[in-house]
Amino acid sequence: MFQRTNKLLIDLPEPDYGDKKAALVVQELLGGKFGELSTLNNYLFQSFNFRERKKLKPYYDLVSSITAEELGHVELVSHTINLLFKDVSDVPFDVNDTALRGAVAFPHPKHFIHSANTSLPIDATGNSWTGDNVFSSGNLVLDLLHNFFLEIGARTHKMRVYEMTDHPTAREMIGYLLVRGGTHVVAYQKAIESLTGVSLGKLLPIPDVSNKKFDTAKKFEDQGLGNVLYNWNDVGDYLGIETIFTGTHPETNASLIVKKGTPIGGKMPDLDSLPEFFAPGLDRDDYTRVAKHLMNKL
Amino acid sequence: MFQRTNKLLIDLPEPDYGDKKAALVVQELLGGKFGELSTLNNYLFQSFNFRERKKLKPYYDLVSSITAEELGHVELVSHTINLLFKDVSDVPFDVNDTALRGAVAFPHPKHFIHSANTSLPIDATGNSWTGDNVFSSGNLVLDLLHNFFLEIGARTHKMRVYEMTDHPTAREMIGYLLVRGGTHVVAYQKAIESLTGVSLGKLLPIPDVSNKKFDTAKKFEDQGLGNVLYNWNDVGDYLGIETIFTGTHPETNASLIVKKGTPIGGKMPDLDSLPEFFAPGLDRDDYTRVAKHLMNKL
Amino acid sequence: MFQRTNKLLIDLPEPDYGDKKAALVVQELLGGKFGELSTLNNYLFQSFNFRERKKLKPYYDLVSSITAEELGHVELVSHTINLLFKDVSDVPFDVNDTALRGAVAFPHPKHFIHSANTSLPIDATGNSWTGDNVFSSGNLVLDLLHNFFLEIGARTHKMRVYEMTDHPTAREMIGYLLVRGGTHVVAYQKAIESLTGVSLGKLLPIPDVSNKKFDTAKKFEDQGLGNVLYNWNDVGDYLGIETIFTGTHPETNASLIVKKGTPIGGKMPDLDSLPEFFAPGLDRDDYTRVAKHLMNKL
C-alpha cells in the first residue's frame, strides 16, 4: 500500500530560462531502459513476486522500500523536464500566429503534440517505456546481481546526460540522483555480500569517477546523502534493511545509516498556463467559477 | 513523494488451489491497455504535468491522490496473479524430472521462464505494458474526459475477465476493483460536472450492469466502498477533492464521502519457495545464515 | 475519394456452427505481414505517392483501383472471422455464471476482452498490424516487383491457412481470395512485363499448386474470376488498366478482361447480441426506443 504527499524529494531550482532540447535528453533518465521508470518497476515487481518474504525479510524489505524512493525519483525527473520546458506565451494569443513553429526544429514533436510541453513516459529517442525492461527471475542472487548492474548502468547514463547540459535545474536533479543511485548500488552490493559472502565493493565506482567530481553531486555527498537509506514509512515497516545496510561505504568508508521515515522533501513547482497548447484550456471565468466552487465547499 | 507500508488494500483469500491459466488472463487487468498499470501511469503523469495546479487545486488533488490508490491496485492484481499460480513442488527435487513440462500447454511460457510463476508487467497476450498507454494532453477537460472513458473501459475489461474464472481469489480482487473503479468513474464524472456544468451521470453505468450484480462486488458495495474517496496521506494533502466528490452517487443516490488517510488494509501473502524454478534458490544453510545475520544485527 | 455500399464482395455461407480457434488463425490473413491490411495499405500509399501519375497512367490506375478491391478483401476476412465466432448465449444471463470460462483455453483472449468475439487488426499471434508492412519506394519497377512478391507471399499464407480449417465459411472466403489474389499476381506480372519487356509469367504459380486444386477456389476459377480486373467505379476512372491487363493468363491462357464498375456483391451478415460480452449492451426497452426514434424521423 502506498501513500502520497504533495512534495518533491528536494527543492528544484526554479529556472530563469528553459532548455527544451535538454529536456528531451533528460527524458532518457525517466523513460529509458536505464531510467527511473525502469528501476521503479523492477523493484516494484520484485517486491510483489518475492518468494519466502518472511525467511528473507531483510532482502524483501530492501527491494520493497527502495521502490518508494524510486517513485519519488520518477517524480523528480518529470518535474525537472517540465521546468526545462519553461517558456513564456505571447499575449494576446491568436491561433493563427504559428506560435508552435519552433516544434519542427526538434528531434521529435511529442512534447508539443501529445503533451503541453511536459514529461512523457518515453526515452530520449521518443520511444515509450516498456515492461520489457523489468527483470524478476525469482532467484534472489540473480535478481540482486541484476539490480546491482542496473543501478550502475543507470549511473553511467546519468553521468553522460549530465555532460549534455549545464542547466542548473537539470544538474541539481542529476547530482542528487547520482548520490541516491550510488547509495542503491551500495545497498545491493551489501545485500549480495551478506547473502553470499562475496564483496563487490572494490569494483566501485563504475565508471571509475567519483560522485564528488560532479559539482552538484558533491553538495549532496557532503550532506551525507550517499550513506543513508530510508524505510519510507512511519509505521516501522521494512526495517530489516538495517541488517543489510551496515558497516562502511566501500568508496568513502563512511558509516552506513538507516533512517526512519522519509526525507523532509522540497516544494512542488507550479506550471503556468500555455494558451497556445490549450493547457489547461480554461479562461478567467472558469477560474473564478472554480474558486467560488471551492469556497462554497470548504 | 510516496510512502509505502507492508499491506495490501484488502485481505486476499489464500487459495486452496491454483488456476494458472486464469492467472494469465488476469494479467490483462495488470498490464493491458486498460489495466492498472495504465490507470496508474496516466494519473501519475497527469499529476506531474498539471498546469495551474494552485488555481485548479481540486482537480490537481483528484488526479494526484487517485494515483496512490492505483499503486495499491497494481499491487493487488499482482498478488492475485501470484496466488493463482499456487502450486506444490515435488520433494525431493531433481532437475532431470521435467518438473515444468506443463509449461508447454500454456499460451506462452513467460511466467515459467522470465519469472518463477509470478506476475509480470504484461497483458493477457504476453505483450509488455507500454507508455503508449499514457494520455496527458495538458487540456484539463480533455484529460478528465479521457480518464472517464479509461475507467469505463477498464470496468468493461474487468467484467469480462470476471466471467472467465470463478476462482475465489480472482473474484474477490475483481469485485473490489469494480467497486473502487466505479468510484473513480464517478469522481471523474463529478470533476467534469463541476468544471463544465455538464453531468454525465445518467450515462452510468457503462456497460449497463450494476456492480451489485457481481457477487463479490456486491459485498464491497454494501460496505459503502462505492461512495468513498481517500486522500491517501495523513498530512492533509489533496483535500481539495472534497469540493469535487460531493453530492450523491448518480446510480445509487448514496452520499459521497471523502475520508482522510487510507483504508486499514489487509495482510501481505507469503509465497513458498519453488526449487524447480530455483526461486528464491537458497537452501536451508542459507536461511540459517540469514537468520543468524538478522539476529546479530538487531 | 472513396464510396461505400452495404454489401460484401460475395455471399458468405452463414455457418451452422462456429470454430473460434480457426478464427484466430484466419486473423493472419487480415492483420498478418502478408494479410489484407498489408496489401491494402501498400497499394493505398503507393497510389498516394505515385510520381508522374499522368505519364504513367496505366500503372497509377492499377495500384489505385486494386486498392478499392483490397478494402473489400479486408472487409470479407473480418466478416469471416466474425462468423467463425458464432456462438449461442445462455439465457437468462447472469454475470456470475463464468460464461466466458472457455477464453482461458485460447492462445490469447484478445477477442474475448478487447472485442466481443469479433475481428481485430492483429495477426494470428495476437500482435497488431503495423505500418512497417508498407513498402513505397517511389521507384516504379521496384514497387511493382515488391507487389508481385507480396501477392505471392500472401497466396502462400492463404494456402497454409486453408489447410488449417475446413470450416465452410473460412474456405469459401479463402477460395475466393486465392482466385482474386491470383489475379493480382498476374496484374503485377503484366505490369512488369509491359514496363520492362521481361515476363515473369513462367514462374507462376508460386507455390507450384494451381488454384483449381482448392475445392472452393475452383468454383470461382470456373466462373472466370481469375481473369477479370474491375476499375471499381462507375465514372470511368482508372481504365488505363486496360493497357496492362491484356493478352492471356500465364497459367490458363484464358483471355484477360477488364470490367467496369464492381462485382454485384453479396449480402451483409448480421451478428446477434452477446449479453455475456455486454455487446451491444442494450435491452429490449432500448431497442424499442431506437425503433420509435427511427420511425419518427423517417
Added chain:
Amino acid sequence: MFQRTNKLLIDLPEPDYGDKKAALVVQELLGGKFGELSTLNNYLFQSFNFRERKKLKPYYDLVSSITAEELGHVELVSHTINLLFKDVSDVPFDVNDTALRGAVAFPHPKHFIHSANTSLPIDATGNSWTGDNVFSSGNLVLDLLHNFFLEIGARTHKMRVYEMTDHPTAREMIGYLLVRGGTHVVAYQKAIESLTGVSLGKLLPIPDVSNKKFDTAKKFEDQGLGNVLYNWNDVGDYLGIETIFTGTHPETNASLIVKKGTPIGGKMPDLDSLPEFFAPGLDRDDYTRVAKHLMNKL
C-alpha cells in the same frame, strides 16, 4: 464494398515552395495515435463488428458511412505531405553530387530512404501506425463514447499542428479537417444523445476554441460544411444517419443536414519525377514506350 474515384475531397493549393520539416509534423495527423489512419480503422472495424446491425441501423449506418469519409481524409493528408515535400531536382543529375545531403538535418530520414519524399504510415516521431490504436469493444455506448473522445483528441492534435506551420497547403488541409472532424464530434454526440438521452453538446468545443478562429477553417465553416453529413454512396445505403444527425448544432445552432452521395471533390495533384531518388526511375525512352503502348491499346 468500396468504390474509388480519382479525386481528392477538396482542391489542395499547389504550393510555390515546399516545407519538408512541416511535412514531418503533419505525419502525426496521418499516422499518429489520433491521426486519420486511427479514425479510419476504428470505424472500419466497428462497422465490421457491429452486433445487431439491423435493430440498431442508424448507429451502424453512422460508423459505416463515416469510414468512407475517413478514407478520403487519409488520402488528403497524404497528398498534403507530398506537396509539402515539393522540391526541384538539379539537372543534369549525377549520383556523386551528394544531392540528398540535406537529409542528415532531419529528425529522421525515413522519407529520404523508405520513400521518395512522400508520405508513410508513420507518426511525427517516425514510428509506424499500429492496430493497437483501434478500439472495438462491441458495447455500443462505450464505442460511441470512445469515438467522441477520439475525435476530440484528433481535433486537439490538429489544432497544435496548425500552429506549427503556416504553409498554405498544410493549413488548407487542417482547416478543412477541423471542420469535418468537428462535424464527426457532433455526429457522435448526437448518437449518444439519441441512445441515452444524455447530451454532451454543452461540453463542446474541446479545446474551448471555436473552429471559426482558425483562418482556413472559417472558410469551410462559412460554407456550412460543419453541419453536413454525407452517406457516401449513390444507392441509398446508410441513410439511417438521418435519424441521428438531426436538430441543431450544439455550438452554432445551425440546422444539421444529411446529404446524399459525396462532395464534388477536387483535383488530384501530380508529383514530378525526382531522379536523385530514382523515382519513378524511368527515362524518356521508357515514357515513350509506355505512351506508345497506351495508344496501341486504346
Added chain:
Amino acid sequence: MFQRTNKLLIDLPEPDYGDKKAALVVQELLGGKFGELSTLNNYLFQSFNFRERKKLKPYYDLVSSITAEELGHVELVSHTINLLFKDVSDVPFDVNDTALRGAVAFPHPKHFIHSANTSLPIDATGNSWTGDNVFSSGNLVLDLLHNFFLEIGARTHKMRVYEMTDHPTAREMIGYLLVRGGTHVVAYQKAIESLTGVSLGKLLPIPDVSNKKFDTAKKFEDQGLGNVLYNWNDVGDYLGIETIFTGTHPETNASLIVKKGTPIGGKMPDLDSLPEFFAPGLDRDDYTRVAKHLMNKL
C-alpha cells in the same frame, strides 16, 4: 571477417519422434531476451565498438572470439528446433485434406504460416528478437559485468527450459550449451578479475545448482568442455585470451585451457520435404533437372 563450414558444433541426436510444442519453448533459447541471438549480438557489437583494442588486446580478443562460438550456438538451437518439428507427411497429398489442422492447437501458428515448421528469430511467446537486447556501453568493466550477468541469466533460462522437455535432442543441445555457457561465465569472471582484482568466482554457480546435476550436461563436463576456450580460427588471432582464461575453474578447480582452432564439430542434419507446406515445393522432375544441372557443371 568470418568463415563458415558445413558442420554443427556437436552431433545432434536424430529424433525418432518430434515434439512441436517443445520446439516452441526452445525458441526462447534462440530469440528470447537471454537467448543465443542476444549473446551473439552483444559480443558482436562489443567487438566492433571496442575502444583501445590494441592496449586492451586480451579483452578485445575475448569478446571477439566468443562471438564466433555464439554463431554456432544460434545454429545449434535452430537445428534443434527443426528436429523437434519432425513429422511425417501423408502421401499422397491433397490440399483439401486439412493437413495442418493441428496448428490451431498451438500457442501461435507462426511456424506453420511464416516457416515450414522450422526455426524463426522469435522467443517462446512468438515475439521477434530485437536489437534492444544489445548492450554496448563502451565502458569495459561495465560491458564485462553485463556479459557476466547476461550469461547467468541465459543459464537460468536454459535450466528452466531443460525442465520443460525430456526430448533427447533438446536435452542434448541444452546440456551442451549449459556447459559452454558456464565456460563463458567463467571467462567473463576471469576477465573482471584480471582487470579489477575482484573475483566473482565464489558467487558461482548462479542458480546454485551444478551443471553436473543435469544428465546431458554431465557428459560434456566429464569431457572437460567446461574448462576450454577456443580462439575460433587457424591463423593465430585472438590468442590474447590466454592471459585471461588461466588458473583454475572457480567451481571445479580444473585447470583452464585455451585451444587453438575450433571443435571438430558434428554432422549437419537434413530435413525432409513437407508438401503440405509447399516446402521446398519442388517435384521429382525438378530434382532431376537440378541433379542434371549439377552434373553438367561439375
Added chain:
Amino acid sequence: MFQRTNKLLIDLPEPDYGDKKAALVVQELLGGKFGELSTLNNYLFQSFNFRERKKLKPYYDLVSSITAEELGHVELVSHTINLLFKDVSDVPFDVNDTALRGAVAFPHPKHFIHSANTSLPIDATGNSWTGDNVFSSGNLVLDLLHNFFLEIGARTHKMRVYEMTDHPTAREMIGYLLVRGGTHVVAYQKAIESLTGVSLGKLLPIPDVSNKKFDTAKKFEDQGLGNVLYNWNDVGDYLGIETIFTGTHPETNASLIVKKGTPIGGKMPDLDSLPEFFAPGLDRDDYTRVAKHLMNKL
C-alpha cells in the same frame, strides 16, 4: 560452424575528420529493414531451415555461404559508423565541462548514451533491428524471389545513403557494398533461372543506374569484384554454388567466377579512448597493469 579472423573485408580509409550526422544515416545500412543485419539473418535462417539440403545442394550452398559474407558486411558497416564518429577529446577532462552538449543537436542521442559514439543495431530513425525482417517460408522459389527483391531494396537504400554524404570512409564502404550486393542480386537471379528456367537478368539493374556511375563502386567493379562469389571456407564446403553462379553477368557480360576461400581482407581500425564517455574507462595505471599481466602470461 563459423570461424572469425581479425580482419575487415577491405581497408577502410582512416578519416581525417568525422561526420557524426552521416554516421546516423549510415545506421540504416546496418540495422534498417533492408540493412546488412537483415540480409545476414535472412540467409542465416534460410540456411538453417533448408529442406532437402542434399538434393538441392547448390541452393543450400548459396544461401549458406553468402551468410558468411553478410557477417563481414555487418562488421564493415559498423566500423564505418565508428570511424564517422571520429572526434578528439579535450584534455584534461572534467565531468563538469558539458563535453557532450553537442548531443542535443542530434536526431536522437542513442550513440551518446547507449554507446560511446559507436554503432548500434538500430536503423537511421533510432529504432532497433527486429527479427520481423526475416523471411524464411521454406518454399525455395519464394525464398529466392524474396532474396532477389531484398538485395534490390538494399541496393536502393545504399544508393540513397550514398547521396547523403561524401565522407570518404562512408563512400568507400558503400561503393564496395554496392558491388558486392550487386553480385548477390545476380547470384539469386541465376539461382532462380537455373531452378525455373526464367531469367530475371533483363530487369537489372534496379534502380536503373549502373554501379559504375558511383565513383567508389567503379573502382571495385573495375577490379572484377562484381563477378566473383567466394565459398567462405578453406575446406571445400559450399562449392555447389559453382553450378549456379556460372555463365555471364546480365549487365556486363563478364564471366562469373567462383573463388575458394575468402578475400584477403583489410586492417582492423583502432578506436581511441573517449574519457568524456568513460570509454573504455581505464587510466594509465590500468593499462600498465594489463600490459604487465599480458607479458607475464606470454
